Amino acid sequence: MPELPEVETLARDLRATVVGRKITKATVSPDAPRLVQDMPVEVFESGLRGRRIEGVSRRGKYLMLQLDKGLWWVMHRRMSGNVLRRPVKATDEPYIRARFRLDDGNELRFVDLRKFGTMWLTDDPEPIFAGLGPEPLDEAFTDEVLRETLKKRSTAIKPVLLDQAAIAGVGNLYADEALHYAGIHPKQPAASLKNDEVAKLREGIVRALEQGLANLGSSVGNVAGEEVSLRDHVNLNGESGKNQEYLVAYGREGRPCRTCGTAIERIKLAQRSAHFCPKCQPLRRRRKRTPAKGRARRAPAG
DNA sequence: AGAGTAGCCTGTAAGC
DNA sequence: TGCTTACAGGCTACTC
Incomplete structure (x- = not known):
């Protein structure tokens, strides 16, 4: 499932490949009626058309694409959302919920089996992040x-x-x-x-x-033998992360x-x-204060 | 108010 | 074999 490392991996991949590109066409599948938040799908599609991608960033598990005209394209992959960058002519993967054609012959495909993924187009993304706590990899997280x-x-x-x-x-x-x-x-x-x-x-x-x-994220839901699984995190090229090999608990x-x-x-x-691990991570039981001890502390014998 | 839970969604796997 | 049920989980909305 995409968490901070998986979303950051995607942000880095996108930053290296799509900054400077223009979105020439956006299409949301009618079978994903909850994908676009806070506006009609047609407004989202027409709002993205012609926009240039100027930067890519991340806040929590949200991915942010900064566009020209002061706009922000924000997305959340939730459970099963992946973004793939493919040539427009490349064969479709299953579960494509939205497509964003770029001006270099590629397109971004939002692939999301469970349809939990969400997107916004807004000139002020801050309200979306209003409830988020600190970034754990920031120095301010002390x-x-x-x-x-x-x-x-x-x-x-x-x-x-x-x-x-x-x-x-x-x-x-x-x-x-x-x-x-x-x-x-x-x-x-x-x-x-x-x-x-x-x-x-x-x-x-x-x-x-x-x-x-x-390790470019953890891909834990992949099916053995499948070359590319879209049931879990993959990077922009459709490749799995490697971190599942190094997990200690999950x-x-x-x-x-x-x-x-x-x-x-x-x-x-x-x-x-x-x-x-029950041995390395023992539950430290709070020592029950006995009534006698509690009383003794407040009113020492004497 | 903090904590618990149903629901969103679909494919896989377990159980009968 | 085939059907049903449980499960996976980020997050919101709802209830206690």
């Missing part, structure tokens, strides 16, 4: 920033990592990886993390994301922990699967 976020959350740490208002761009896969690197159990209450654990967690998040980025249920050999476990947490 231990203290993370600590302040976590101390307000009584729930388990894993769902907090998935909350885009807490940290932008982390999804289920990289959350499991980050917690494993940090040695923290996914059910550990967020507010219970000590300072050194928060520091380890921030390191784990950065490590997991940077490794994903270095998708490794029953397989040995790379650190200690213990079988990786999978549990359900907040409707999501969570993978972890």
Whole structure:
């Protein structure tokens, strides 16, 4: 599933290939009625026609293409969305939901099996990102920033990592990886993390994301034997990422922990699967304060 | 208000 | 073999 590393990989690919190109035609398939947000499909299509792509960037899991005339073409790949750059004459892949013809004989194809993907065309993208937390790979994402976020959350740490208002761009896969690197159990209450654990967690998040980025993303849903799968993340050329080979927790249920050999476990947490090593990531139970001890602290015997 | 859950969507795999 | 059901998951909208 596309998370920060997968979206950033796409942004880099696009930056290298489509900046300076003009969109000559945009076509959205009628079988993807939810793809275009906040405006009629025809307005979206005609609004993109003739626009020049001036830059590509990313915010959280959102991809942003800066166009001339002060416009922004924003997209979110959600679960299964991929962008492919193909010659206009190339054979169609299945699940093409939209096409964007460029002035160099290529076109961008938005391929999205599950149809969860969304796009916007706007002169002000900021409201789209209004609810997003800090970028985890920015220098501004410090231990203290993370600590302040976590101390307000009584729930388990894993769902907090998935909350885009807490940290932008982390999804289920990289959350499991980050917690494993940090040695923290996914059910550990967020507010219970000590300072050194928060520091380890921030390191784990950065490590997991940077490794994903270095390996051009994780492609975990691909079917064995299929040359190019479009069921999961692929890059602009349709090639899979390599990071799935290096995962330490996600998708490794029953397989040995790379650190200690213990079988990786999978549990359900907040409707999501969570993978972890029960030995390297022990749940630190909050010590129950006994009534006697609590009382003793407030009213020492004497 | 924070937390939990249904729904969006489709293909695959498990179960009967 | 063939049908049904569960599952995968980012995010929003809704309920408690």
